[in-house]
Amino acid sequence: MTEPSVRVRGLNREFGDRRVLTDLDIDIQPGEFVALLGHSGCGKSTLLRILAGIDAEIEGVVEVPQRRAVAFQSPRLMPWKRVWRNVVLGLPGRPDRDLAIRYLDEVGLGGHGGVWPKTLSGGEAQRVSLARALVREPELLLLDEPFGALDALTRAKAQRLVIDLWRQHGCAVLFVTHDVEESLLLADRVLVMDEGRIAHEVTVDLPRPRDVGDPTFVALRGRLLGWLGVRDASARPDTTPAS
Amino acid sequence: MTRADPLAPPGPPSAVRRVTVEPERRRSGLTLPRAVRRTIGPVAFLLAWYVASATGALPPDVLASPVDVVSQAVQLTADGELTSAILTSGQRALTGFLLGGSIAVALALVAGLFRLGEDLIDATVGMIRTIPWVGLIPLFIIWFGIDETPKIALVALAVSFPLYFNLYGGIRAVDAQLIEAGRVLGLGRVGLIRHVILPGAVPGALVGLRYALGSAWLALVFGETVNATEGIGYLMNTAREFFQTDVIVVCLVVYAILGLISDFIVRLLGRYLLSWRSSFDGT
Numbered sequence A: 001m002t003e004p005s006v007r008v009r010g011l012n013r014e015f016g017d018r019r020v021l022t023d024l025d026i027d028i029q030p031g032e033f034v035a036l037l038g039h040s041g042c043g044k045s046t047l048l049r050i051l052a053g054i055d056a057e058i059e060g061v062v063e064v065p066q067r068r069a070v071a072f073q074s075p076r077l078m079p080w081k082r083v084w085r086n087v088v089l090g091l092p093g094r095p096d097r098d099l100a101i102r103y104l105d106e107v108g109l110g111g112h113g114g115v116w117p118k119t120l121s122g123g124e125a126q127r128v129s130l131a132r133a134l135v136r137e138p139e140l141l142l143l144d145e146p147f148g149a150l151d152a153l154t155r156a157k158a159q160r161l162v163i164d165l166w167r168q169h170g171c172a173v174l175f176v177t178h179d180v181e182e183s184l185l186l187a188d189r190v191l192v193m194d195e196g197r198i199a200h201e202v203t204v205d206l207p208r209p210r211d212v213g214d215p216t217f218v219a220l221r222g223r224l225l226g227w228l229g230v231r232d233a234s235a236r237p238d239t240t241p242a243s
Numbered sequence B: 001m002t003r004a005d006p007l008a009p010p011g012p013p014s015a016v017r018r019v020t021v022e023p024e025r026r027r028s029g030l031t032l033p034r035a036v037r038r039t040i041g042p043v044a045f046l047l048a049w050y051v052a053s054a055t056g057a058l059p060p061d062v063l064a065s066p067v068d069v070v071s072q073a074v075q076l077t078a079d080g081e082l083t084s085a086i087l088t089s090g091q092r093a094l095t096g097f098l099l100g101g102s103i104a105v106a107l108a109l110v111a112g113l114f115r116l117g118e119d120l121i122d123a124t125v126g127m128i129r130t131i132p133w134v135g136l137i138p139l140f141i142i143w144f145g146i147d148e149t150p151k152i153a154l155v156a157l158a159v160s161f162p163l164y165f166n167l168y169g170g171i172r173a174v175d176a177q178l179i180e181a182g183r184v185l186g187l188g189r190v191g192l193i194r195h196v197i198l199p200g201a202v203p204g205a206l207v208g209l210r211y212a213l214g215s216a217w218l219a220l221v222f223g224e225t226v227n228a229t230e231g232i233g234y235l236m237n238t239a240r241e242f243f244q245t246d247v248i249v250v251c252l253v254v255y256a257i258l259g260l261i262s263d264f265i266v267r268l269l270g271r272y273l274l275s276w277r278s279s280f281d282g283t
């Protein structure tokens, strides 16, 4: 078995006297697409920020690849920099416009390099933020509810794009979401966070693109929703999982 | 059975009262263009002033007639007196502005970017600000004499407060999420300041700049009415001794125009520096 790309053991994080992550363990293999589910406020972003290296007030062992990149729920583009400059911001050396345009092309925005971020739609801005992450050639891509604010149509397109990009780049992905269906459409493995640790996990052994009507899909959805404490209204009785 | 079935569709609604939305008629008749309407007031004001002067209701030693003001302006310009006064005053304003501006920008950067700087500087500046700067004129005269220095110092002081507070506030108001994003992207301290914090503080800085320029002219007017031997203020003081209200009005108008020009320059600067923002507003 290869060395995992991410290895976390006994991770603790407290805010004041509130413990948000308790003895959390996680492994992510190189090139694996992992989705992280959990109720709002359960500590998903906290974990992601620790993996990104933004937050280091922790106890425990955290091993991550050197090259990491993040896309947040809001695109967080610098409004005073043209789109292409946003893409290559923070890279060493002179800003390389050709490089930026190449990665913008990958997300279908090659023609938008010269515009101001404020003129982009929400979906476009989020794609720029993806290009900005990918241009760093990350070994681990951290996505924190990147499509949470998009409408359903734009979202479906963005999900397909993420899968394409992931296949092309082969990086490990940790995709935080609160949408069960989204996690099952995208991930190799879905983790459910509860009470500060990874409480459950399922492996999704379905070929992509996945069909939300597939019986295995439906069964998995029911299981995940059960773990999250939500009744699956669309599940037929015969597929309701036993817990 | 009166118990309502929760799954049954709601019964027929009670009669709904409808109103008709009338299409708005374009008002016909006299509609003047906005620009014309907006000039009516000022023109009427000038006309009233002229009439009052011409009929003698407004004696010239109270306020000169607009015609006299214009001819006085022409004459003062022709003999070079006004031009040299404007140059002298403009130089004072500029020197004071640059001096106070540099100090304010330096202090705001240190206070905005470093925690230690904030602790040392911000409270101090806040304390000094509570002193009305006009009240410092006597002290400045004792310290700096009556030549150029006290006037420049007064302008510098007046400029520095609005600039300091707005730039400092602008730096502190930069979106923490953007700073975090910059850090994740690999920007170091210098990179963050250059690419995230300073550009983010520009809107605040421009507001400060506009206030600062307004204060600069105000400080100059105050400074120059106290013992000046040249400049617009001097021209005004001399005119006061001879009840030349026309000269005084000319000087006031000059002050106003100088203020308008500096405001215009800041606006141009803003349009250039904030083009990333206005592109959205379409202005």
Ligand SMILES: Nc1ncnc2c1ncn2[C@@H]1O[C@H](COP(=O)(O)OP(=O)(O)O)[C@@H](O)[C@H]1O
Residues within 6 Å of the ligand: A015, A020, A038, A039, A040, A041, A042, A043, A044, A045, A046, A047
């Ligand atoms: N900087 C902070 N200071 C104090 N509490 C925080 C901070 N960041 C997050 N928390 C708390 O930690 C918990 C987990 O937050 P978060 O990781 O953002 O949840 P989510 O799973 O919705 O992403 C929340 O209860 C939040 O209030």
Ligand SMILES: [Mg+2]
Residues within 6 Å of the ligand: A044, A045, A046, A144
């Ligand atoms: Mg979150």
